[in-house]
Amino acid sequence: KQWYQRRVAITAGEASEISNANSRQNIKKLIKDGLIIKKPQTVHSRARCRKNREARRMGRHTGTGKRKGTANARMPEKVIWMRRMRVLRRLLKKYREDKKIDKHMYHALYLQSKGNIFKNKRVLMEHIHKKKAEGLRLKALQEQAEARRNRSKAAHERKSARNAQKHAEMFAHIEDNVPEEES
Numbered sequence: 001k002q003w004y005q006r007r008v009a010i011t012a013g014e015a016s017e018i019s020n021a022n023s024r025q026n027i028k029k030l031i032k033d034g035l036i037i038k039k040p041q042t043v044h045s046r047a048r049c050r051k052n053r054e055a056r057r058m059g060r061h062t063g064t065g066k067r068k069g070t071a072n073a074r075m076p077e078k079v080i081w082m083r084r085m086r087v088l089r090r091l092l093k094k095y096r097e098d099k100k101i102d103k104h105m106y107h108a109l110y111l112q113s114k115g116n117i118f119k120n121k122r123v124l125m126e127h128i129h130k131k132k133a134e135g136l137r138l139k140a141l142q143e144q145a146e147a148r149r150n151r152s153k154a155a156h157e158r159k160s161a162r163n164a165q166k167h168a169e170m171f172a173h174i175e176d177n178v179p180e181e182e183s
Contacts, residue, residue, distance in 0.1 A: 007039045087121050088113040101128060 099167040
C-alpha cells in the first residue's frame with residue numbers, strides 16, 4: 001500500500017541514520033525497526049452528517065432561509081407531473097383489466113387525465129364511481145321507460161280490442177233488426 005507524506009512519522013533522534021538510507025531495502029529495515037512509522041488515519045466522521053440528514057427527513061432545517069434554488073429546481077414540476085400521470089394511468093390500466101371500466105370509458109378517462117382534469121388518484125376513482133353510478137341509473141330509467149311503454153301499448157291494444165268487439169256487437173245487433181227486402 002502507498003504511504004502518504006502526511007502520514008509518515010520519523011523518529012527525531014535517528015534523523016541521521018534515516019537520511020543515510022538510500023534504497024528501498026534500507027527503508028523497509030527502518031520501518032521494521034520502528035524508526036519510520038505510519039500515523040493512524042485521521043477520523044473523518046459522518047455522524048453529524050447522518051444526524052442532520054435524519055433531522056431534515058423530519059422536516060427540520062428546510063425553511064425558506066435554508067433554500068438556495070427555486071421550488072422547481074428543488075423538485076421539478078415535470079417529475080411531479082410524470083409521477084402523477086404514471087399513477088393515474090396505472091390505475092386506469094388496472095381497472096380496465098379487472099373489467100371495472102370498458103375500453104371506451106378507459107380511453108375517455110385516459111385523455112381527461114392527460115388534460116389535467118384529475119388532481120390525484122382519489123379524485124379519479126371518485127369520478128369513475130360517479131360515472132358508473134350515473135350509467136346504472138340511466139340504464140334503470142331506460143328499463144322503467146321501456147316497461148312503461150310496453151304496459152301502455154298492451155293497455156292500448158286491450159282497449160282497441162274491446163272497442164272493436166263493442167262495435168262488432170253493435171253492428172251485429174243492427175243487422176239482425178234490419179228487415180229483409182222482398183223481391
